[in-house]
Amino acid sequence: MNKTDMINNIATKSGLTKKDVETVLNGVLGEITEALSSGDKVQLIGFGTFETRKRSGRTGRNPQTGKEISIPESTIPAFKAGNKLKEAVK
Numbered sequence: 039m040n041k042t043d044m045i046n047n048i049a050t051k052s053g054l055t056k057k058d059v060e061t062v063l064n065g066v067l068g069e070i071t072e073a074l075s076s077g078d079k080v081q082l083i084g085f086g087t088f089e090t091r092k093r094s095g096r097t098g099r100n101p102q103t104g105k106e107i108s109i110p111e112s113t114i115p116a117f118k119a120g121n122k123l124k125e126a127v128k
Contacts, residue, residue, distance in 0.1 A: 074115055084122035091116045 039047075045063060049056045070088055073080050080088040095111040119127075 082120070084120045086120040086123055087118045089116050089118070090114065 045059050049059045070080050090113050093112045098109045
């Protein structure tokens with residue numbers, strides 16, 4: 039399912055217009071992105087938690103040349119599924 043499919047499904051189930059659903063969905067995704075960018079955690083009880091995690095720096099290898107390279111520390115987004123979501127997927 040892609041974003042357009044999701045908008046269509048929500049609009050059909052809710053009776054809202056596709057434009058309204060798209061506005062709300064973009065707003066939700068924007069707020070989650072903004073919160074993660076500022077280092078906050080977003081918890082949606084029963085669904086899951088969006089958070090950021092630190093990935094430590096390490097030494098890697100360039101596959102073309104075999105030369106060792108230094109990969110710097112980075113922050114990555116992560117999602118942990120909630121209990122209700124886990125049960126629904128089983």
